[in-house]
Amino acid sequence: xxxxIPQSQPGxxxxxxKPLLEVHNLKMYFPIVKGVFGKVGGYVKAADEVSFSIQSGxxxxxxxxxxxxxxxVGRCLVRAYKPTDGSIIYQTADKTSxxxxxxxxxxxxxxRKDIRMIFQDPYSSLNPRMNVFEIISExxxxxxxxxxxxxxxxxxxxxxxxGLRPEYMRRYPHAxxxxxxxxxxIARALVTSPRLVVCDEAVSGLxxxxxxQILNLMEDLRRDMDLTYLFISHDLSVIRHICDRxxxxxxxxLVELADANTLYTNPLHPYTESLMSAVPIPDPNVRxxxxxxxxxxxxxxxxxxxxxxxxxxRCRYAKDRCGTExxxxxxxxxxxxxxxxxxxxxxxNGVQML
Amino acid sequence: xxxxxxxxxxxxxxxxxxxxxxGTVRAVDGVTFDIRSGxxxxxxxxxxxxxxxTARAxxxxxxxxxKIVDGDIIMYRKKGQNQIEEIHISDMEPKGRAxxxxxxxxxxxxxxxxMTSLSPMYTVGNQIMETIMLHTSVDKKQARExxxxxxxxxxxxxxxxxxxxxxxxxxxGMRQRAMIAMALSCNPSLLIADEPTTALDVTTQAxxxxxxxxxxxxxxxxxxxxxxxxxxxxxxADNVAVMYLGNVVEYSDIxxxxxxxxxxxxxxxxxxxxxxxxxxxxxxxxxxxxxxxFRRPSGCPFHPRCTKAMPVCSKIEPKTISLNENHQVHCLxxxxxxxxxxxxxxx
Numbered sequence: 001x002x003x004x005i006p007q008s009q010p011g012x013x014x015x016x017x018k019p020l021l022e023v024h025n026l027k028m029y030f031p032i033v034k035g036v037f038g039k040v041g042g043y044v045k046a047a048d049e050v051s052f053s054i055q056s057g058x059x060x061x062x063x064x065x066x067x068x069x070x071x072x073v074g075r076c077l078v079r080a081y082k083p084t085d086g087s088i089i090y091q092t093a094d095k096t097s098x099x100x101x102x103x104x105x106x107x108x109x110x111x112r113k114d115i116r117m118i119f120q121d122p123y124s125s126l127n128p129r130m131n132v133f134e135i136i137s138e139x140x141x142x143x144x145x146x147x148x149x150x151x152x153x154x155x156x157x158x159x160x161x162x163g164l165r166p167e168y169m170r171r172y173p174h175a176x177x178x179x180x181x182x183x184x185x186i187a188r189a190l191v192t193s194p195r196l197v198v199c200d201e202a203v204s205g206l207x208x209x210x211x212x213q214i215l216n217l218m219e220d221l222r223r224d225m226d227l228t229y230l231f232i233s234h235d236l237s238v239i240r241h242i243c244d245r246x247x248x249x250x251x252x253x254l255v256e257l258a259d260a261n262t263l264y265t266n267p268l269h270p271y272t273e274s275l276m277s278a279v280p281i282p283d284p285n286v287r288x289x290x291x292x293x294x295x296x297x298x299x300x301x302x303x304x305x306x307x308x309x310x311x312x313x314r315c316r317y318a319k320d321r322c323g324t325e326x327x328x329x330x331x332x333x334x335x336x337x338x339x340x341x342x343x344x345x346x347x348x349n350g351v352q353m354l
Numbered sequence: 355x356x357x358x359x360x361x362x363x364x365x366x367x368x369x370x371x372x373x374x375x376x377g378t379v380r381a382v383d384g385v386t387f388d389i390r391s392g393x394x395x396x397x398x399x400x401x402x403x404x405x406x407x408t409a410r411a412x413x414x415x416x417x418x419x420x421k422i423v424d425g426d427i428i429m430y431r432k433k434g435q436n437q438i439e440e441i442h443i444s445d446m447e448p449k450g451r452a453x454x455x456x457x458x459x460x461x462x463x464x465x466x467x468x469m470t471s472l473s474p475m476y477t478v479g480n481q482i483m484e485t486i487m488l489h490t491s492v493d494k495k496q497a498r499e500x501x502x503x504x505x506x507x508x509x510x511x512x513x514x515x516x517x518x519x520x521x522x523x524x525x526x527g528m529r530q531r532a533m534i535a536m537a538l539s540c541n542p543s544l545l546i547a548d549e550p551t552t553a554l555d556v557t558t559q560a561x562x563x564x565x566x567x568x569x570x571x572x573x574x575x576x577x578x579x580x581x582x583x584x585x586x587x588x589x590x591a592d593n594v595a596v597m598y599l600g601n602v603v604e605y606s607d608i609x610x611x612x613x614x615x616x617x618x619x620x621x622x623x624x625x626x627x628x629x630x631x632x633x634x635x636x637x638x639x640x641x642x643x644x645x646x647x648f649r650r651p652s653g654c655p656f657h658p659r660c661t662k663a664m665p666v667c668s669k670i671e672p673k674t675i676s677l678n679e680n681h682q683v684h685c686l687x688x689x690x691x692x693x694x695x696x697x698x699x700x701x
Binding site: 065066177178179180207208209210211212213215216219234236237238240241242264274275276277278279280281282283284285286287292294295298299351 | 400401525527528555556557559560583585586587588589591612613622623624627628630631637638640643646
């Protein structure tokens with residue numbers, strides 16, 4: 001049952017063949033430059049041998065604490081960063097494969113419209129000097145995707161889809177509330193009719209009532225426009241709500257990947273278990289849950305990670321082997337991938353279903 | 355309200371208005387609650403509902419153009435055996451000596467972003483010592499010892515090293531611990547925590563919440579906890595005040611708020627949160643958004659978004675109605691006068 005990663009790909013291969021996006025051993029190292037002469041003193045391994053795939057039409061969640069590299073992975077997919085190593089195989093609409101990690105910026109331009117990004121902060125991600133029409137149509141203009149004549153129509157229709165009133169097209173971002181700004185951000189991502197949307201903490205900065213509206217909107221758009229999402233968030237309740245499969249990252253590495261139900265009810269990695277246990281549950285009747293796990297210490301420094309399994313200094317099940325041998329991500333059946341030496345032996349608790 | 359023995363702070367009909375060029379914003383418009391020692395009051399609400407301003411008023415740190423225009427904030431100070439002194443914080447001069455003796459000593463506050471609320475120019479130890487030396491008559495050496503003790507107390511490893519570090523060298527969780535150490539260094543009777551865990555990871559958040567609950571038990575401290583995260587509320591609150599546009603729309607104990615909420619806003623708010631324990635389904639939403647404070651709706655400010663709005667809701671401002679001694683609702687649905695007049699119209 002257990003296979004090594006480079007051969008088998010985390011992610012179910014269903015009937016329609018190849019996944020939309022396959023990430024193999026993605027590495028993104030940021031050099032630490034020391035002194036005036038720019039001597040490289042080491043690397044921050046923000047993403048280290050990350051492999052996963054995204055099927056067309058699904059929503060893959062990426063969770064982890066801050067500094068675990070989830071945003072870095074997202075940015076590599078839209079090629080905001082050029083990965084240090086590894087490959088990102090993208091299935092284009094006409095069924096050919098391209099490695100986005102290798103193509104140069106000119107070739108990349110044709111794929112820019114297919115993979116788009118929604119950002120966290122609806123305040124800093126919109127240029128205050130551009131009006132809504134300019135913000136949304138910018139991508140059409142710079143990529144020559146649309147004739148100037150049709151542009152207004154295109155922008156208006158995407159605004160309508162995102163629940164914005166097209167009459168407000170000439171207004172500037174400051175005139176909109178946080179929720180509306182996030183809708184503008186979504187409209188900007190969707191105006192090119194993308195196939196994959198990377199949502200980096202897209203609802204984290206929003207109020208509770210607005211967050212529900214945006215989550216429902218994103219779900220509706222996914223169905224209507226046949227979108228695939230990579231949903232990056234630290235909020236496990238939101239991830240639970242919107243994702244089909246979930247990947248958990250810790251210090252640049254993927255530690256567990258499974259379908260959402262399995263991961264939440266039956267986690268196999270101790271880190272996933274402790275994350276689940278830390279989530280506050282909005283029900284005062286369960287507040288005195290026994291056996292809650294409190295993680296000690298802090299996330300390891302990605303420029304100087306611990307030996308062996310990166311999680312072993314904080315892991316309550318750690319044994320000698322964990323300090324010396326780095327676990328690999330392996331398939332324990334039913335496409336449940338986990339990077340822990342003792343995954344078969346541990347009996348871990350997930351979230352209790354109410 | 356029931357026993358008055360351990361009431362720490364009583365806020366009565368507090369009104370804070372902001373006088374801006376565009377007009378007057380009624381940021382807090384008649385808020386009443388009390389905080390007891392050893393108990394946690396959570397103030398929940400969306401951004402712009404006035405929860406932070408209310409908390410700041412307790413320390414008289416409402417910034418201009420904001421001003422406390424009406425209402426009373428009374429602090430009850432234990433004075434010897436069975437004697438309680440009433441102190442009217444709302445009457446104090448914001449820059450006066452009286453309030454400065456209260457800040458950091460009897461009431462202290464921790465903020466959301468520990469990076470911006472700690473000074474980058476001084477070491478952590480220096481900043482904690484400053485509070486201690488201001489409020490107690492100790493010399494520098496004793497203050498430093500106290501600071502070290504506090505840092506160890508809030509669970510910072512190797513406090514003798516951290517005490518001489520600058521804030522930027524610490525992680526978010528450690529900074530928040532340092533803030534708590536500073537806030538608790540003079541044994542306050544009330545701790546105000548303004549979204550203290552919002553910027554932290556869930557695992558760190560769980561650590562900080564544990565820490566605060568432990569300290570509360572040890573010192574019998576009252577906590578005013580401001581948050582928008584209903585999960586956190588369910589973990590720590592004894593009482594909950596739900597705010598919307600400057601009003602406390604519902605106030606009750608934690609179990610009533612979660613199991614039997616009466617105000618339509620509380621009900622919708624609870625239904626609109628995604629739950630980690632539930633499977634994928636469409637979320638209920640509250641239509642529209644929090645209106646701009648300059649365009650406050652007439653009557654009940656929630657009526658344009660309310661699912662149970664009646665025609666009168668846009669005309670009459672609701673009063674606070676006590677359903678029982680520990681459950682208040684700010685809604686016309688429960689107003690007997692309105693009910694009677696409706697019945698009158700129907701017949």
